[in-house]
Amino acid sequence: MPVMSPTPRENDTTERVEVPLPRETSRELWLLVGVFLSARLMSIWWFQPLHSEVGTFYFPFAWLQGRGVFPFLHYWFEHPPLLAYLVVALRYLSLALCGAGDVAWERLCLVRTTQVASVVWELASLHLLYAMAKVLRGPKAATRACWVYVALFSTGFVSLSFLETFPVFLMLASLYLAFYSKPAWSALVLAGGFMAKMLPVGIxxxxxxxxxxxxxRFLSLVVFLGGVAAVAAPFLGAGRRWLLLSFECAAKRPPWTTAWALLDRRYDFGYVGPGAKDQTPDFFAERSGFGVVPWAREVLEGVPREVFGPPGMNRLVFYHIAAHFATNLAFLDSRPRTGETFLWVYGGVGVALGVFYLLTFARMPSALPPRRRLFLGAFTMFLVFFYAKGWSPQFVLYLVPLLLIAFPLGEGGLWSLAFTILVFLEMPVWVVYVHGRPDLLMADQLLLHGITIARTALLLIVAARLYPRLFND
Structure with a gap:
């Protein structure tokens, strides 16, 4: 058995492939890039999604930069520092490109700047998807996989609405480097992915x-931990408590829109902030017990109200922002509503899943060939999403490229389409048009349960389909 698995070659495929002429392939790839860029950029110019995470929840934080208030120095953020300071950088870039103006103008500029940046990272991810799929199934099949990616509603929706394209690119780049037997570089890139969104750790x-x-192996772990420490280092002084609160939030945050949330009788989407009863000025008071820093109320009340969104969202977003200045996260409602039942079931499944995964990992050879490393990364990511306490629609962007790389197009494309349909039913259908309407209470419950159960089943089915590939070339 070789100590080091070989680097994949261009003809290292798993099935018979039809290799088109190089000129034909090149022209189709340029057409693909042209269609992708034109569709995304025209959408940015004319068609905007109903919801933009950047415009709704990140813009108020970006506005505070002008007051000298920054993440992990003056408040905690629910995502690690790399993503938080990506927002900081994009805010400065939007001001440099568009200039200052009223609130609506500056919000629009930040959203559009972020969307263009997302297209750049997404194009890089598309290249990585093509490169890995090409080695497995040849250039023609890889190009078709990219066409499916470009055509899916879910990828365009996430690209225009969220910042997920950045950590997804880092995840795919890390997998690509592992695929090509560069573990140290892969670990370094993965450290960046982990400090952007934590989820890519499955690679x-x-x-x-x-x-x-x-x-x-030890060197790879050292490089990964060193990369994490390097990103965290600037905040280990004055911002240490805020950094710890960020990870505490991830641990204490109650489950949302997953099988675990249904088990705990939670039928809402993931909102990080105080509940309706705590959305009062008393939230800032010392007697509330939330430990909000004394100067936060004055700073936030000095911000124009329109920064926090339209009247219907204003109060919710204001207290969402205020919660990040609290040093006690008791407002998260993290105590299980079903008591010990939830803890026993969730903990028991976690132990069983952990034992199963360790046995699977130990059963595999010490060094895997490239394609099986890819399958292992995809398999682990699907298990991560199965066991994760929460699910948000943008998470589909982690799964679609893995499906299109790991499976032949007929299967990977169908799985991607199935996840896309579920994402559409969740947002906008459930979140925007059904959830919270008293006259649609029954439809609200049925739709949420149906979407969640179907998604959980799909995650398990795909993981089961990947499992045999871990042991066979």
Missing amino acids: LPAILKCDARWRW
């Missing part, structure tokens, strides 16, 4: 299977 086991020698 780490694939990195550890690049080399059978323990010293090289």
Whole structure:
């Protein structure tokens, strides 16, 4: 058995492939890029989604930069520092490109700047998707997989509405480097992905299977932890408590829109902030017990109210922002509503899943060939999303590229379409048109349960389809 798995070659495919002429392939790829860029950029110019995470929830934080208030120095953020300071950088870039103006103008500029940046990262992700799929199934099949990616509603929706394209690019870049037997570089890139959104950590086991020698595995772990420490280092002084609160929020945040949320009788989407009863000026008072820093109320009340969105969203967003200045996260409602039942079931499933995964990892060879490293990364990511407490529609962007790389187009495309349909039913159908309407209470419950159960089943089915590929070339 080789100590180091070989680097994949261009003809290292798993099935018979039809290889088109290079000129034909090149022209189709340029057409693909042209269609992708024109569709995304024209959508940015003319068609805007009903919801923009940047415009709704990130813009107020970006506005506070002008007051000298920054994440992890003056407040905590529900995502790690790399994503938080990406928003900081995009805010400065939008001001440099568009100039200052009224609130509506500056919000629009930040949203459009973020959307253009998302297209750049998405184009890089599309290249990585093509490169890995090409090695597995040849250039023609890889190009078709990219066409499916471009055509799906879910990828365009997430690209225009969220910042997910950045951590997804880092996840795919890390998997690509592991695929090409560069574990140290892969671990370094993955550290960036982890400090942007934490979810890409599922690629780490694939990195550890690049080399059978323990010293090289240990080196990969050291590089990963060193990269994480390097990103965290600027905040370990004055911002240490805010950094710890960010990870505490991830641990204490109650489940939302998953099977675990249904088990705990939670039928809402993931809102990080105080509940309706705590959305009062008393939230800032010392007697509330939330430990909001004393100067936060004065700073936030000095911000123009339109920064926090339209009248219907104003109060919700204001207290969402205010919650990030609290040093006690008791407002998160993290105590299980079903008591010990939830803890026993969720904990029991976690133990069983952990044991199963460790046995699977140990059963595999010490060093996997490239394609099986890819399958291991995809398999782990699907298990991560199965066991994760929460699910948001933008998470589909982590899954679609993995499906199109790991499976032949007929299967991977169908799985991607199934996840896309569920995402559409969740947002906008459930979130915008059904949820919270008293006259649609029955439809609200049925739709949420149906979407959640179907998604959970799909995650398990795809993981089961990937499992045999971990042991066979």
